[in-house]
Amino acid sequence: MKVVAEEKIKTLLTRAVSEVIIRDHLEAALKSGKKLRIKLGIDPTAPDIHFGHAVSLLKLRQFQELGHQAVLIIGDFTARIGDPTGRMEARQALSSQTIKSNLKNYLKQIGKIIDIGKTEIHYNNKWFGKMGAQEFYNLTSSVTVQQVMKRDDFRKRIENNHDIAISEMMYPLFQGYDSVMIRADVELGGEDQKVNLLMGRRVQRAHDMPEQDVLTTRLIEGTDGSKKMSKSSNNYIGVAEKSDVMFGKIMSIPDSLILKYFEALTMVPDSEIEKIGLKLKSGENPKNIKMQLAGEIVKIYHGEKKAEKAALEFERVFSKKEFPDKIATVILSDEGRNILNLLSEMLLVKSKSEARRLILENAVKLDGKIINDPRAKISIKKDAILQVGKKRFVKIKIK
């Protein structure tokens, strides 16, 4: 029994982990049998959780499985102020109602990964909402500008003459104060969060509290295979995506990411992953292994059955080039109409100009037959499938 626990602790401290500070301290604490308080902060401004977040959440789950107390911090305070990071982008503060409804979604998504029933959830507006100026002042005194500016993206922005709002510099402080309020023993986060997480230690120290250990998880690259997964790079896979879409997106990652994804996004045991690594090396078609990967991941969010269905569907549409199982259906009268109008009415294209281009690129098919004349008049006599590119389909029913 004890051996199993040691094994788990090892996995906890190494798998998909970028850095542990202070490693020896945390390891000792884990072995002491003490129930630790593990903090993870969530920013409720993003519309949904993606696999980048899932890495830390899976790590939190591992802590839970060892009997530790998961503590989620929902950053509703900062969300209400409005996040200044995305320059130009909507700065308007989210209404508390939007935040509330977002949260519901969040918890549903997060609940697929961790055991929400055993998780403490705190909204940091609870303490920041009524924080006085004096207290705020004290908080700002616990850290220097230089310390905050260590963050890489701040440094780069200074170099490139991009602006940094003072409120942005306050973020790490707020985050650190959260650690004080919930008396965190450990804080989790992506490796890009390191400076912020370390700030928690500083703020705790300033509040005469034992300093939390910090565990950063590896960042994963998105579907493009090069940039880290993020909403702004549009290379993310959302936790809430439909099983088919999720499966397909996982299949589109470069082969080189397969093992990393296995480690960071599945619960497949280390020993198993090692074997998979060997298979890859010995020349097995990576497609098969990627299929397995996709199945494992989809299973977490949608269950075994849907994962299997998604695999079949994938084979059907992309390997065999057949039509998908389920296609959005539109009912139309059978009068003839211009192909351009048809495409834009079906919302398969953004504009008629785009439609024209796609047609000239041989991307538009009706029942599998290429339409290459933008002026074609189409009259549909019986049900048909209209297709643009490889991924856009609409089934037309005649009424």
Next chain:
RNA sequence: GCGCAGGUGGCAGAGCGGUCAAUUGCAUCAGACUGUAAAUCUGACGCCUUCGGGCUACGGGGGUUCGAAUCCCUCCCUGCGCACCA
């Protein structure tokens, strides 16, 4: 507050009176090749079009000019320097 440099398409960044719907890179989309891989190659990439062209765009507003992304005025915004402050 003063001075200087800037604000261009999703982003970065050219252009500095007509040949600018605007070089180029990235991102995106389509086609070829495939395992929807990745890489690569080809093409497209404001909107509308009867394919002749038309319309709307280079921070906002106004002006000069036959003609402005390009010149002038003004407002807003950003950076840098000085001053203020410490």
